[in-house]
Amino acid sequence: MKKDEISRDTVEQLIHAFNRLRYTEMKLSFPSQDWKKNEGKALMFLDDTAEGEGKMVSEISQALHVTSPFATQLLNRLDKKGLIYRRMDQDDRRIVRIFLTDEGKKTANEVKKGLNQWFFQLAAYLGGAESTQFAGLIHKMSDFLELGEKKDEKKVEK
Template sequence: MPSSVPRGSAGGSASDSANESAKDIVEIERALTRVAHMLTRTRQHDRFVAEAGVPVERAAVPLLRTLAEADAPMRPSELAARLAVEAPHVTRQIQRLERVGYVRRVPDPGDGRAYRVELSDAGLEAFECIRAAGRRWVAGALAEWSPGEREQLAGLVHRMLDDFEAHRDRLDAAAARRTG
């Protein structure tokens, strides 16, 4: 017997179904998919790191960014949670970045058996070079946009991401209530 629940829905209401198929939602999802694909392609990454002169793997860049923006050294488990990846993935990246001198392990002050990770000066410099290459790329791509249009886009993207994170947190809390 066919289900009356729309595909991809977890028993949502009729208004949820209508929202999922609304033309604006379809176009937003389509645009986000295109952006994610473009920004995560190997060729794009290779262009950034070549321009930056920093030979790092694509998977290492979010880890470098997270450490650069952190207020203090982080445990690998914190990095994995923040990046929404498995801990072994972070451990491998830390080992690779440590070998090239971009990160270092420091003792965890709260647990003598554990360690935290921080950027070295070379790691911060490498990340800043990658960030600058990315900013130059964005500036070039949006060169025909007015400063006001770019400001409006930045505000809307930040608002969207804040709303996405809040929605994710609500769904995670609801799932935890159902299982806990």
């Protein structure tokens, strides 16, 4: 079959695979764990990006794909746990910047180690060849999604 000739069955298999993945992830992410999952993502985001200037709530909510009120609640929980601290921006006192505490950096590293362990287990399960193929397909899908975003941007510009 040529690249242009995509069967209805192939498309249905893709839909089924994505739905199964989404359903499995939803089953594994109970509401109480959503907080933990998002806390880990927030800590890793702050650890990767916040050296020096810190991050605003809007930047964190954008990175996590959550609303600003949700991000604020999440940050309040992290603050109560002593993992972050807030500081007013030196140039604009209306802006509050978020930083990791030493304990927050330590916890972010633990989250990263856990994530790396999960990927190691996935690679062991798939094997080297399938892991490489899977990574290539994910990159290709990301290229496709980014191309779609660029097409949408062009539509807006016109």
